[in-house]
Amino acid sequence: MGFILATIGMAIGTGNIWRFPRVAAANGGGPFIIAWTIALFVWSIPLLMGEMVIGRKTGLGTIGAFRDFAGKKFTWMGTWIAIVCLAIMFYYSVVMGWCVKYFTLAVSGALKPGLTTVDTEAIWKVFTTTPSQTIFFHFISMLIAGFIIYKGVTSGIEKSCKIMIPTLFVLLIAAVIRSLTLPGALQGLEYLFSPKLYMLANPKIWLEAFAQASWSTGAGWGFIITYSVYTKKKEDIPGNSMIMGLSDNVGALIAAMTVLPAIFALSPSIEAANQALSSGNTGITFIYLAQLFTTMPAGNILAAIFFLAMAIAALSSLLPMIEVGVRNLMDMGFNRKKATLAIVISGFILGVPSAYSLNFLDNQDWVWGIGLLVSGLFVAFVLARYGLEKARTTIINTEWADFKVNRWWSASIKMFPVMFAIITGWWIWQATTWYPDNWWDPFEVFSVGTIVAQVAIVIVIALLTNNWFASKVGKGRDITMESEE
Amino acid sequence: MSTSSTIMMIFVLGMYSFLFGHFIRKAVLNKKD
Numbered sequence: 001m002g003f004i005l006a007t008i009g010m011a012i013g014t015g016n017i018w019r020f021p022r023v024a025a026a027n028g029g030g031p032f033i034i035a036w037t038i039a040l041f042v043w044s045i046p047l048l049m050g051e052m053v054i055g056r057k058t059g060l061g062t063i064g065a066f067r068d069f070a071g072k073k074f075t076w077m078g079t080w081i082a083i084v085c086l087a088i089m090f091y092y093s094v095v096m097g098w099c100v101k102y103f104t105l106a107v108s109g110a111l112k113p114g115l116t117t118v119d120t121e122a123i124w125k126v127f128t129t130t131p132s133q134t135i136f137f138h139f140i141s142m143l144i145a146g147f148i149i150y151k152g153v154t155s156g157i158e159k160s161c162k163i164m165i166p167t168l169f170v171l172l173i174a175a176v177i178r179s180l181t182l183p184g185a186l187q188g189l190e191y192l193f194s195p196k197l198y199m200l201a202n203p204k205i206w207l208e209a210f211a212q213a214s215w216s217t218g219a220g221w222g223f224i225i226t227y228s229v230y231t232k233k234k235e236d237i238p239g240n241s242m243i244m245g246l247s248d249n250v251g252a253l254i255a256a257m258t259v260l261p262a263i264f265a266l267s268p269s270i271e272a273a274n275q276a277l278s279s280g281n282t283g284i285t286f287i288y289l290a291q292l293f294t295t296m297p298a299g300n301i302l303a304a305i306f307f308l309a310m311a312i313a314a315l316s317s318l319l320p321m322i323e324v325g326v327r328n329l330m331d332m333g334f335n336r337k338k339a340t341l342a343i344v345i346s347g348f349i350l351g352v353p354s355a356y357s358l359n360f361l362d363n364q365d366w367v368w369g370i371g372l373l374v375s376g377l378f379v380a381f382v383l384a385r386y387g388l389e390k391a392r393t394t395i396i397n398t399e400w401a402d403f404k405v406n407r408w409w410s411a412s413i414k415m416f417p418v419m420f421a422i423i424t425g426w427w428i429w430q431a432t433t434w435y436p437d438n439w440w441d442p443f444e445v446f447s448v449g450t451i452v453a454q455v456a457i458v459i460v461i462a463l464l465t466n467n468w469f470a471s472k473v474g475k476g477r478d479i480t481m482e483s484e485e
Numbered sequence: 486m487s488t489s490s491t492i493m494m495i496f497v498l499g500m501y502s503f504l505f506g507h508f509i510r511k512a513v514l515n516k517k518d
Contacts, residue, residue: 189494194493
């Protein structure tokens with residue numbers, strides 16, 4: 001159960017709580033949920049299964065896994081996945097720090113009744129422009145996550161997730177009950193579940209749904225390649241992948257059933273509710289919800305529950321990010337303690353720019369969000385190179401599989417490059433409309449130029465170090481062929 | 486809430502509860518075996 005809970009923790013992150021409700025509401029609710037559910041089965045779950053195949057066949061972190069699974073000349077793809085994952089880790093720890101900070105604000109009574117959105121916006125601005133505060137909470141986040149990773153997979157990650165994941169679900173359910181019992185809450189549910197099936201003809205809904213599915217489940221991040229190293233021979237790949245993917249969506253639905261009813265019940269008007277929904281991830285969470293909680297009886301309690309849930313969701317997703325780096329270093333001969341120290345200290349230092357500047361954090365989130373799609377493409381590529389039917393029939397469909405995966409898995413992975421091209425192309429095209437005159441500028445926060453420049457730098461580094469990493473990583477093991485003991 | 490939204494909500498929550506519950510139950514039973 002420890003492995004399953006760790007993977008559920010990996011899948012449920014802040015994106016479920018602060019992004020899904022907002023994006024679902026902006027895309028019609030019901031039709032978005034339908035498209036997002038389809039994306040789960042044709043994008044996320046097949047990719048999660050594919051990552052388990054690679055991890056279990058090689059018994060190595062991402063760098064060694066790509067070397068042994070696809071061949072020495074493809075080692076750089078594993079290096080790319082590791083770098084992208086670590087680049088996200090640098091700022092994700094800062095985000096977790098925000099959640100911890102707001103939890104302390106709720107508990108200390110700083111989010112007191114009578115605050116307006118002007119006040120909560122001021123609190124947010126003061127906090128995010130005070131580097132000593134953001135860096136301190138980033139440090140606390142790294143310290144907590146580093147301590148858990150330092151303790152190891154069984155005593156650290158699995159043990160902590162055995163406590164964190166049930167707690168997270170209890171907190172989310174407590175929050176959803178409180179939210180749904182507010183007068184006027186049903187309006188939020190109406191917004192979320194309104195069928196409006198005609199909207200499925202709108203391609204934007206599908207693109208947003210696939211983007212949400214690809215970023216939220218953790219598929220293509222290298223997490224599952226890494227966690228699979230610690231699995232035993234008897235592992236149910238289809239069943240476990242289903243749990244990972246479904247838990248992500250269940251977590252997102254519960255979060256949406258908390259956030260949207262709260263916004264509609266507590267906002268003074270529909271216009272105010274819509275304004276909150278269009279205020280972005282941080283705006284909706286740290287400005288609007290933080291204020292709305294203060295308008296209800298015992299709002300501090302719901303605020304504390306909500307921000308603690310966010311902090312736990314962030315921590316359980318930060319753990320695999322660190323483990324991706326730690327596992328790769330361990331494959332190169334480091335022991336766990338030294339590897340953890342190296343990743344956590346460098347993670348803290350390289351996260352400081354994001355703690356210092358929101359623009360820098362936004363830029364990194366934009367660039368490596370696209371980077372993750374490329375990581376997924378690399379996973380699909382090496383699976384196709386290995387042989388999809390071979391992987392499906394010999395590694396996925398074992399006697400321990402809860403159900404046998406049919407050709408939809410192979411077809412989904414085969415279709416991946418097409419889906420990747422459409423989604424990435426759409427985001428890139430959108431970015432050109434945000435900066436019509438200087439979309440190529442690498443120093444603009446959300447430009448195409450910044451993606452091209454940073455992606456190119458990392459690819460060049462990964463290519464130049466290909467042979468070096470290929471020789472440094474030790475020998476792996478084929479978990480699928482091990483004895484059963 | 487409108488009838489169509491209520492039906493949609495019941496369908497979505499029912500489907501996810503069923504699937505998630507099914508696979509979690511299987512995983513727990515497998516570990517017991």
